[in-house]
Amino acid sequence: MMSLLNQEYTSRQRDLAQTIFERYMSADPLLSSEYSQYRQRTMLRDILYNLECLDVAVRHDTEEIFLDYVLWMYNLLVTRMTDTSPERIKQQLIQHYQTMIEVLAEDVSESANQRRIILEKAISLTKQGQVPGTPSRRFEKGKYAPLRQAYLQNLLAGDRKSASKEIMDAIEAGVPLKDIYIEVFQEVMWEVGNLWHRNKLTVDKEHLCTAITQGVMAQLYSRIFSTPRNGRRIVACCVGSELHEMGVRTVCDLFELNGWDSVYLGAAVPTDGVLHAVEEHKPDVVALSVTMISYIDNCAEIIETIRRHSNLQATRIAVGGRAFQIASSLPKKWGVITATNGADFVDWAVRFFG
Ligand code: B12
Structure with missing residues (x-):
């Protein structure tokens, strides 16, 4: 799995994650040969993050928080663990959520039942999970599709000058600033995120796209601040x-x-x-x-x-x-x-x- 955030966790959370990890690994003997030492270490961190997401979902009584994460995680793993089939990844995740249910059942807190219900939904959602295929549809649609595409290509090439020119020319041609922000910058950055999620773009490129767009935004300030x-x-x-x-x-x-x-x-x-x-x-x-x-x-x-x-x-x-x-x-x-x-x-x- 992937490590998402470097958070501070309590010793109780760490103990719980360790128990889930050990039970999960022993439930399926295949896993220790499939998981490298590195993957096992990152897995422990991911269990902590899973527990945290579940906690946030329970605290705010909003199961979507955990369920969205579950689907996102499945899609992420399918494109990252290329040595493992999507079906096997599904099995592993389902086994993992099942182990969480078992370990958390030993917890006597008031929210134990709510956690179980959310984890059962996570299992059925993972069973239905589709391997991500086509790029996001919105990015490719509408009158701004060519501008988005041209701008994205400049970002990916690290070509700041052309990226900036593309936007300045569009503004000169009458594209409103509001559309530049929402229809171009936002849509392109969301697409950058999709490409990263599908392992089609590296982290350095993601940073590059962000840095260039921040620079182009700054070039628009004289126009933005001149409004009464x-x-x-x-x-x-x-x-x-x-x-x-x-x-x-x-x-x-x-x-x-x-x-x-x-x-x-x-x-x-x-x-x-x-x-x-x-x-x-x-x-x-x-x-x-x-x-x-x-x-x-x-x-x-x-x-x-x-x-x-x-x-x-x-x-x-x-x-x-x-x-x-x-x-x-x-x-x-x-x-x-x-x-x-x-x-x-x-x-x-x-x-x-x-
Ligand atoms: C660029 C980027 C980064 C940059 C951010 C740099 C920066 N200076 O901002 C960096 C590299 C730091 C980064 C780091 C990470 N990222 Co990131 N990142 C993105 C990316 C590609 C674009 C974000 C962006 O600029 N969007 C464009 C803006 C304009 O859109 P927006 O944020 O949605 O804002 C609009 C609305 O939401 C709304 N809005 C926003 N705020 C507010 C506030 C109010 C009051 C209102 C009313 C409206 C409103 O209006 C805005 C303008 O219209 C997204 C993809 C995505 N879908 O967003 C992933 C994404 C958000 N990142 C993701 C991840 C996983 C991470 C990391 C965990 C990766 C890692 N392993 O290190 C870290 C976490 C860092 C952290 N602690 O926050 C995932 C999150 C998935 C999930 N399940 O949570 C995403 C969705 C990518 C993906 N498709 O998987 N990331």
Whole structure:
């Protein structure tokens, strides 16, 4: 399996992961010959991450959090463990979830039953799992498909000058900035993610595509900041150890384009930091971005902290990012605003604030 995040875990979580690992390995004698020492080590880390995802799903009563991860993991392994057939990977994963059910059944916590139900669903979902085939359909459709394709090819070639020119020419030809952000940058970056997931693109290329796009975004600033100001302000950031900051940067740029002032704090802002920025800048809206589901807890904590402060009651709180496209019921449960992309979020702000 793949190691996702370098988290700090408690000794109880580590013990549990060790027990699951040992039982899993002894349940199927084939595994010790199939798994190299390296794979066994990364597997232990992945079990910790699996347990964490399950915990987040249970804590927020949102099984989609774990089930989305289960399918994503199956697809990832199929393209990474090329020495093992997709059917065998399925068997291994099912055996793994079964072992989790058995080990967690010995746990007497209140949520034991809920964990079992989610893991049983994970098993049936894995049984139905399809090997990923075709590239994402949205990327290849619509009037911006040629521009996306040309821009992506420049990114992959590491050609900053041509990537930038492609975008500047499109703007000169009348493509609105909003579409450049949502229809080109966002769609291309999502496609970069799909290619990485399907093992068609290496991590260095993923970083390259990100770095070039960040550079091109910066070239658009003179256009974005020239819109007349409307006196509104947004503070925006990623929470926990979240590194995916292009989404919330897009949000800020689109708000700037619509006359707002944005205080863009970037990646991985701790709770105290968000609170300090909100107290200092007194925004109309604070926007919290989460991509990796592990940071949903951090987001919930920040919302609670802001709400505890009586002087911040007027601040509207919004959440968004990939995690809330999966856990789509959470924003309503928490009583906060959400939107699936930056443009829809601006539309909400225009309706709400006029
Ligand atoms: C670039 C990238 C990275 C870069 C990020 C660099 C940076 N400076 O941002 C780096 C290399 C650091 C990275 C690291 C990792 N990544 Co990554 N990454 C991506 C990638 C390809 C693109 C992200 C992006 O820029 N998207 C474009 C923006 C514009 O879209 P967006 O974020 O969705 O934002 C829009 C909306 O969501 C919304 N929105 C966002 N925030 C907010 C907030 C509010 C309030 C509102 C209303 C709306 C809103 O509006 C935005 C604009 O329209 C994605 C693929 C994807 N599908 O997103 C994978 C992806 C997110 N990464 C993934 C993974 C696995 C990882 C790593 C774990 C990989 C690893 N093994 O190291 C680490 C984790 C790091 C961490 N702790 O956060 C997976 C996550 C899968 C999962 N099951 O969770 C993805 C989906 C790739 C994939 N298809 O498998 N990654």
